[in-house]
Amino acid sequence: MAVLEEIKEALMAGNANKVRELTQKALDEGIAPTTIINDGLIAAMNVIGVKFKNNEVYVPEVLVAARAMHAGMDVVKPLLTGDALEEKGxxxxxxxxxxxxxxxxxxxxxxxxxxxxxxxxxxxxxxxxxxxxxxxxxxxxxxxxxxxxxxxxxxxxxxxxxxxxxxxxxxxxxxxxxxxxxxxxxxxxxxxxxxxxxxxxxxxxxxxx
Ligand code: B12
CATH class of the missing domain: 3.40.50.280 (Cobalamin-binding domain)
Structure with missing residues (x-):
């Protein structure tokens, strides 16, 4: 699932358009929306979180990464039914x-x-x-x-x-x-x-x- 790695890279780079395109590509390849969210979007955001805590990235980078995450979420969210997206709380x-x-x-x-x-x-x-x-x-x-x-x-x-x-x-x-x-x-x-x-x-x- 190379596309998930590509999603992570694009998200960490803050490239919202690319994340949107790659998320669609992942769906077209038949990858489940929850897999895209958990192993692509959320996984990348977790990396950003750790880097932010370690002062390796700063507020602006977090903001653009989050915007990129939302771009991907916008593509997959409508496909999620009921509790398909396991909310942590x-x-x-x-x-x-x-x-x-x-x-x-x-x-x-x-x-x-x-x-x-x-x-x-x-x-x-x-x-x-x-x-x-x-x-x-x-x-x-x-x-x-x-x-x-x-x-x-x-x-x-x-x-x-x-x-x-x-x-x-x-x-x-x-x-x-x-x-x-x-x-x-x-x-x-x-x-x-x-x-x-x-x-x-x-x-x-x-x-x-
Ligand atoms: C931007 C800013 C503003 C903007 C706010 C815009 C906005 N949309 O937020 C504006 C211009 C409106 C503003 C107004 C004022 N401000 Co001001 N402002 C700031 C400034 C420069 C940055 C704050 C900021 O965004 N930091 C960046 C974020 C990322 O950091 P953060 O907020 O701390 O959040 C992080 C953590 O604290 C934590 N966190 C935050 N919230 C939460 C919640 C939970 C649950 C958890 C777990 C964690 C958590 O996680 C965040 C991310 O890592 C600070 C100075 C500074 N360096 O802090 C002054 C500052 C906070 N402001 C100050 C003052 C005095 C004012 C004004 C009274 C000025 C005035 N005379 O009008 C007004 C008050 C208006 C009001 N009623 O609130 C003082 C406060 C002094 C004090 N000890 O009370 C500061 C410290 C500036 C100073 N040195 O004098 N301000």
Whole structure:
């Protein structure tokens, strides 16, 4: 299945058009959509994640790789029926109320999707009630909370408190430049990750525990 290797290379190079073409080629060759996703698109995104964590690639490369991944996904997704795409879990994520920063959150989303998770993005400036509503509606296993301002970190605490009634069903992950493991522990979050690739590792760990 040389075409899968070609998909991986094109994705890591951030070539969205090529990924789209090669994904179609793989389908034409009779390769199952789930194989293309898992052994081509997600496999390549995992490599990007590791490189990002090791500072071998940076934000722009991750963004173009993620765009290329979406280009491939767009071709295969319509062919997936029901639960053909084995989702690793569902995450609801947002940037807290008062905070408009979303570049880091969006990277987390891309890496999580690249790793096979379903992600519901609540956007920026998200009040506690909206997190609660989304948990009620989507029944996720994971909730991700992002904050980039020291002044909005307390809003993160309020969000964790607001989700108290659901803690036996969800794991809460927090992140953003001013956030630390110590702070995460203080506010009672289940986990903290310093970057998007580590967020995926953390999500896997939390779901396994
Ligand atoms: C871009 C930016 C903006 C843009 C945001 C655009 C956007 N769409 O996001 C704009 C111009 C809008 C902006 C506005 C402001 N900003 Co600003 N901004 C930045 C800047 C330069 C980069 C942030 C960024 O995107 N980093 C890159 C991403 C990839 O990193 P990241 O966000 O940390 O995310 C990674 C991890 O933290 C982690 N992560 C993030 N979220 C999550 C969530 C989970 C669940 C997990 C597990 C992990 C995780 O993974 C990510 C990927 O690896 C920073 C400076 C800096 N160097 O950080 C200042 C900075 C954050 N901003 C700052 C300030 C003060 C402001 C303003 C108040 C400025 C003003 N006076 O108006 C406003 C506030 C607006 C508001 N209410 O939010 C300060 C904050 C200071 C502080 N300690 O509070 C900073 C640090 C700049 C500074 N040195 O003064 N800003």
């Amino acid at each position: 569902t995450m609801v994520i947002g940037t807290v109320k008062g905070d408009l920063h979303d570049i880091g959150k969006n990277l987390v989303i891309m890496m999580m999707e690249g790793a096979g998770f379903k992600v519901i993005d609540l956007g920026i400036d998200v009040p506690v009630e909206k997190f609660v509503q989304a948990v009620e509606e989507h029944k996720p296993q994971l909730v991700g909370i992002s904050a980039l301002l020291t002044s909005t970190m307390m809003q993160m605490k309020k969000t964790v408190e607001g989700l108290a009634a659901y803690r036996d069903k969800i794991k809460i992950m927090v992140g953003g430049a001013p956030v630390t493991q110590k702070f995460a522990d203080e506010i009672g979050a289940d986990g903290y990750a310093p970057d998007a690739a580590s967020a995926v590792d953390l999500a896997r760990q939390l779901l396994a525990s």
